[in-house]
Amino acid sequence: MIQVVCVKQVADTETRVRVAADGRNLDPAGVTWILSPYDEIAVEQALLIRDKQAPGEVVVVSVGGPGVQSTLRNALAMGADRAIHLKTETIGPDPLQVARALAEELRGAGAELVWFGKQAADDDQAQVGPMVAELLGLPCVTMAAGFALDGGKATVEREIEGGREVVEVTLPAAITTEKGLNDPRYASLKGIMAAKRKPIEEKPARLGEPALEVVALELPPPRGAGKVVGQGVEAVSVLVRLLREEAKVI
Amino acid sequence: MSILVFVEQRDARVRSIVREVLGEASRLAAVLGGPVVGVCPAASDPGLATLGDAGAERVLLAAHEAFARYDAAGYTLAVVAAIEAVKPQVVLFGASAMGRDLAPRVAARLGVGLATDCTALAADGGRLTATRPVFAGKAIQKLAFPRVPALASLRPKVFAPAAASGRTATVEPLTVGFDPAAARAKVVRMAAAAGARVDLTEADVIVSGGRGLQDAGNFRLIEELAEALGAAVGASRAVVDAGWRPHSEQVGQTGKTVSPKLYVAVGISGAIQHLAGMSSSRCIVAINKDPEAPIFKVADYGVVGRFEEVVPALIEAVKQLNAQV
Numbered sequence A: 001m002i003q004v005v006c007v008k009q010v011a012d013t014e015t016r017v018r019v020a021a022d023g024r025n026l027d028p029a030g031v032t033w034i035l036s037p038y039d040e041i042a043v044e045q046a047l048l049i050r051d052k053q054a055p056g057e058v059v060v061v062s063v064g065g066p067g068v069q070s071t072l073r074n075a076l077a078m079g080a081d082r083a084i085h086l087k088t089e090t091i092g093p094d095p096l097q098v099a100r101a102l103a104e105e106l107r108g109a110g111a112e113l114v115w116f117g118k119q120a121a122d123d124d125q126a127q128v129g130p131m132v133a134e135l136l137g138l139p140c141v142t143m144a145a146g147f148a149l150d151g152g153k154a155t156v157e158r159e160i161e162g163g164r165e166v167v168e169v170t171l172p173a174a175i176t177t178e179k180g181l182n183d184p185r186y187a188s189l190k191g192i193m194a195a196k197r198k199p200i201e202e203k204p205a206r207l208g209e210p211a212l213e214v215v216a217l218e219l220p221p222p223r224g225a226g227k228v229v230g231q232g233v234e235a236v237s238v239l240v241r242l243l244r245e246e247a248k249v250i
Numbered sequence B: 001m002s003i004l005v006f007v008e009q010r011d012a013r014v015r016s017i018v019r020e021v022l023g024e025a026s027r028l029a030a031v032l033g034g035p036v037v038g039v040c041p042a043a044s045d046p047g048l049a050t051l052g053d054a055g056a057e058r059v060l061l062a063a064h065e066a067f068a069r070y071d072a073a074g075y076t077l078a079v080v081a082a083i084e085a086v087k088p089q090v091v092l093f094g095a096s097a098m099g100r101d102l103a104p105r106v107a108a109r110l111g112v113g114l115a116t117d118c119t120a121l122a123a124d125g126g127r128l129t130a131t132r133p134v135f136a137g138k139a140i141q142k143l144a145f146p147r148v149p150a151l152a153s154l155r156p157k158v159f160a161p162a163a164a165s166g167r168t169a170t171v172e173p174l175t176v177g178f179d180p181a182a183a184r185a186k187v188v189r190m191a192a193a194a195g196a197r198v199d200l201t202e203a204d205v206i207v208s209g210g211r212g213l214q215d216a217g218n219f220r221l222i223e224e225l226a227e228a229l230g231a232a233v234g235a236s237r238a239v240v241d242a243g244w245r246p247h248s249e250q251v252g253q254t255g256k257t258v259s260p261k262l263y264v265a266v267g268i269s270g271a272i273q274h275l276a277g278m279s280s281s282r283c284i285v286a287i288n289k290d291p292e293a294p295i296f297k298v299a300d301y302g303v304v305g306r307f308e309e310v311v312p313a314l315i316e317a318v319k320q321l322n323a324q325v
């Protein structure tokens, strides 16, 4: 079975965000780049299925500038078989543009399962997975916290408010991954060495016209400096009074 | 001009987020021009006329027995049909599990832009801009929409419902050519009763515990405090990873993003990934034995102390307060 995992390179979640001179994007200076955390879960799930249930190929695909190849190597080091880099010079293409480029690559690629993270750890849009599915006419289940494959079908659990929805889906299908689905492995030294010899195919990304325009990227207004109301048990009565009279929240 | 709102129902009840979205739609309509129209896929009318009170002038009911539960493909058809009928300038969804799943499909179908999980919308000079947290709340992005309609989903608990107007909405049928037999994804059941307890993202008050609680058993105190405050229980990743609490309770970058009225953090250090999920809360209280803990930098009210002493005293004080009113 062929599985494709769409992966995004993002700034490390520890990054202190600085705004670039254009006022619209992240200043890339000094940023460490990683595989987006939810996408690691997606890669892990595809590898588990390949190794335990449905032998075949796991292909990772990323849309981005030259730098994304290091992230594709990370996914290869985890165990993916090969990678496709859809190249673009556009900084921060919008989700629909990314989805178009991915859909074009996936059309006719024969993937039975197409994996995405629930959302990317930088733009937090949670759009690309269901958009690709829509463009390809595939069924899609988002925010999978449980996944069981059974022949040409899968049963997926997704967390919703106050419970879990159980969805049955026919393959080929697109799935976006939620935390808790699995524990992504760390790349082993052997994996890292092997990844160096695995192929990364380069192709131009066809993004099409933008559907969103970033007007500004700003830092959030600082919260008012915190106030310590006191120490230990004595502080409790002060706290309760402030919550009632000043903040009016209880 | 008009503004279309996706009206989300579950178990034949309109969900509370809908009133928040209608509230913002009404405020936008005052600038961009109205009317505000709703679209509701459901098995039967869940009482849509009452949404007039919350700001809807009319609601299109896409009735189909397969729409009793969320059906991604069918709901997409319904919303797209409503957009074709109403030709709105703006289409709004709640950024709930359902709205977040549905909105990108509609956007892709129409080839238009979508802003997810917005915390503010503005209409300057007839142009919509959406404000939304990115990098898990470490920055704020403002987006404009080169195409019409502009789609946005709104973060729960951020937008105020409109003041009750006492009006009723007209309910009109919307025909959707949906064939459930062709469905390739279907919700077959709920694994836990929906709506049995308040979800974190919808709670007004949240009490969260971290590794400072030392073991799972001490979460009993967190639950008691939550009960006294009428709150939902949250957790840091450290305690979820330790298996003390389920992942559905995790707050933060890889958990839930919450904006309650009151967030109480007990024994939580305030790592940047935790702050990402809760720093937009209206009022933050921190209880931590370490006065240097970063959580105190964002807390409106901090108590330096051991949870073993502070939390029981706080439970007592809140109970006394509850007894007075």
Ligand SMILES: Cc1cc2nc3c(=O)[nH]c(=O)nc-3n(C[C@H](O)[C@H](O)[C@H](O)COP(=O)(O)OP(=O)(O)OC[C@H]3O[C@@H](n4cnc5c(N)ncnc54)[C@H](O)[C@@H]3O)c2cc1C
Residues within 6 Å of the ligand: A013, A037, B209, B210, B211, B212, B213, B235, B236, B237, B238, B239, B250, B251, B252, B253, B254, B255, B256, B266, B267, B268, B269, B270, B271, B272, B273, B274, B277, B287, B288, B289, B290, B293, B305, B306, B307, B308
């Ligand atoms: C990619 C990534 C994603 C992440 N996502 C998340 C996320 O979504 N949510 C999240 O929470 N974390 C997340 N983290 C983890 C985060 O970095 C922290 O490790 C985690 O939040 C720490 O949890 P904690 O505050 O409970 O534990 P600790 O940092 O260990 O803090 C425990 C606190 O308890 C206090 N304490 C100890 N004893 C007592 C006592 N008796 N009484 C009162 N206070 C006491 C201590 O002073 C300390 O401040 C993520 C990390 C990464 C790398």
Ligand SMILES: Nc1ncnc2c1ncn2[C@@H]1O[C@H](COP(=O)(O)O)[C@@H](O)[C@H]1O
Residues within 6 Å of the ligand: A006, A007, A008, A009, A036, A038, A039, A042, A061, A062, A063, A064, A095, A098, A115, A116, A117, A118, A119, A120, A121, A123, A124, A125, A126, A127, A128, A129
């Ligand atoms: N540039 C990209 N290249 C490949 N996959 C991507 C890209 N951007 C987003 N994705 C995938 O889509 C998911 C959701 O991203 P987003 O809609 O941007 O939050 C990510 O977790 C990835 O799986």
